[in-house]
Amino acid sequence: MKKAVCPGSFDPITNGHLDVIERASGLFDHVVIAVLVNSSKSGVFTVEERVDLIKDSVKHLTNVTVDTWSGLLVDYCERNDISAIVKGLRAVSDFDYELQMAQLNLQLKGIDTFLMATKPTYSFLSSSLVREIARYGGDVSALVPPRVASELAKKAGKGSA
Numbered sequence: 340m341k342k343a344v345c346p347g348s349f350d351p352i353t354n355g356h357l358d359v360i361e362r363a364s365g366l367f368d369h370v371v372i373a374v375l376v377n378s379s380k381s382g383v384f385t386v387e388e389r390v391d392l393i394k395d396s397v398k399h400l401t402n403v404t405v406d407t408w409s410g411l412l413v414d415y416c417e418r419n420d421i422s423a424i425v426k427g428l429r430a431v432s433d434f435d436y437e438l439q440m441a442q443l444n445l446q447l448k449g450i451d452t453f454l455m456a457t458k459p460t461y462s463f464l465s466s467s468l469v470r471e472i473a474r475y476g477g478d479v480s481a482l483v484p485p486r487v488a489s490e491l492a493k494k495a496g497k498g499s500a
């Protein structure tokens with residue numbers, strides 16, 4: 340069984356992430372979305388909230404599951420018998436960093452990375468900009484799955500987006 344992981348912070352998941360996950364799910368037998376926990380970074384959404392929002396967003400994909408991990412991504416891959424990492428590439432500006440991580444992950448544990456070109460519609464999209472738009476009361480409904488948009492609006496209303 341060919342398994343792949345789509346790793347990230349997902350604070351929150353966007354339509355750009357979802358597009359990559361949907362296409363990866365058609366290419367691999369099983370795709371795990373791994374929410375990487377960074378203890379030095381506090382997010383808008385807790386890790387539990389992110390997982391919940393991702394699960395809701397991918398419930399139409401039968402071969403996709405969601406998990407969390409704190410540590411090196413390659414160690415997660417090794418433990419879970421995953422041989423491929425799939426990440427979205429939005430623009431040339433993403434490339435240097437993604438290539439560096441891909442080569443390091445290959446060097447560390449022989450894990451291959453597939454950089455998937457995002458749809459041009461999503462080339463400008465990032466979780467951090469979505470958070471900023473929501474914080475100032477902007478409309479993010481075209482940028483994120485519906486439940487993410489409503490949860491962001493709630494956070495913004497409480498001043499915590």
Ligand code: PNS
Binds near residue numbers: 375439443444
């Ligand atoms: O959504 P993000 O924040 O751009 O995702 C980056 C992420 C979490 C995928 C990356 O920072 C990562 O893989 N972190 C896990 C720790 C790790 O393995 N670091 C070494 C990378 S070579």
